[in-house]
Amino acid sequence: MDFCALDFETATHERNSACELGICIVQNSEIIETKTWLIKPPSFPYFHPRNIDVHGILPSDVKDAPTFADIWYEVKDMMYGTLMIAHNASFDAGVLRGCLDYYGMYTPKLNYLCSIQLAKKSWNYLPKYGLKHLAEYHNIKFKHHRAGDDAEVCARISLLAFEKLILTSNDEVSDYMKQKIKIL
Template identity: 80%
Template sequence: MDFCAIDFETATHERHSACELGICVVENSKIVSTKTWLIKPPSFPYFNQRNIDVHGILPSDVKDAPTFDEIWYEVQEMMYGSLMIAHNASFDAGVLRSCLDYYGIFKPNLNYLCSIQVAKKSWNYLPKYGLKHLAEHHQIKFNHHRAGDDAEACARISLLAFEKLFITRNEEVHESFQSKLKKL
């Protein structure tokens, strides 16, 4: 299995207001790297208090951070040719799409999948499928709502789910989740 798990935190309700991005790269079913970037959003210095209450990232934390377009080359290198997985993928794919649109950057040809769908197929008896609940269920410790930790927890949960479903190759993901796979 080769994929990248991603997670965004945002400064406001605007989808292009990414203030943190985390990517966890999985190669041959092993986590090989996790990277986190703080990002100065277009709304800087404005952050919505509700967003701060969720992730704890303040405007002062990103005042010297690069903007999304300044990190995109490095981000794209980590994502190149990968299946992208995110927990509640419609949100994270929407943020990625909006950031690319905002900065006029060409969208990569990328398939993405929601780890909630993978978890529901693997553990259909669980009462909740939020990242925190799934991590607790699998004894995965992480700092919730920080992008790198969330991306890595998503990757670990996805790997456990694929193992339970006997999925060992990316082609099998396409076969098992064909209707759930989306294009960026």
Template identity: 70%
Template sequence: MIDFCAIDFETATNDRNSACELGICIVENGQIVETKNWLLKPPSFPYFNPYNIAVHGIQPHEVADAPTFADIWYEVEELMYGNLMLAHNASFDAGVLRSCIDHYGIFKPKLNYLCSISIAKKSWKNLPKYGLKSLADVHNIKFTHHRAGADAEVCAKIALLGFEHLFLTRTEEVSESFKKNLKVL
């Protein structure tokens, strides 16, 4: 069966280590079993770029008492351990994860990741757009865009639909089918 975790970050500034929200959706045996969401106090606190606020709506006062990325890493790592990681526009989210790990001096795990855009492009050729919102609209999935937990869950749903469309039923088949797209953190 297919096991993976889908992640999504929202950031406070243009700095990749400025995660202010993290969402993780856990998929076991091809089913979503849990979605977790954390507001995070970024290193830039209390500064948030107004552009970033306009995208996700998270205000500095909302994270004043939130944990840092380092505070939640043990729980995040446990959820991700041994799983293939997916993200929509994965180069961004993997970059944020890598930058947060580096910023806090945390040991970087060996983690394989895959972008759900590549899954969508292989599954549904010739769509006009492959953004998360566009794909959700095509598949009638309603969600609150640019909130990390919701985005991670929609990423997982899109990936599962793509795997079904491609007749992929095991994690090993996914890794084999997308081996040229697979990256290491």
């Protein structure tokens, strides 16, 4: 199983306002790397207070950070040719698309899957499917709403779901989840 789990935090309600990105790379069903970038969003120095309340990232934290355009080529290389998984994937895919559009960059053809959909197929008896609730259910400790931690927990939950569903390859995931896999 090869995939990357991705998570964004944003400065405002705008989809291009990424202020943090985390990516967790999984190869052969093993987590091999988690990387996090603070990002200076186009809205800098403005951050909506509600967003700060969620993630705790302040404008001063990103004042010397690269823009999304500055990190995209490294990010793209990490994601190239693999399935992208995110928790509430429509949000993260929207932020990725919003950032690429804002900087006038080519949007690659990426297949993505929402780990909420995986969790619902794997543990259909749970009352809630938020990342925090799934992490608690699986005794995974993390700092919620920080992109690197959220991406890694998404990867861990996805691996547990694949194990429960007895899915051992990307092809099996594609067949089993074909109605749920979207294209960026």
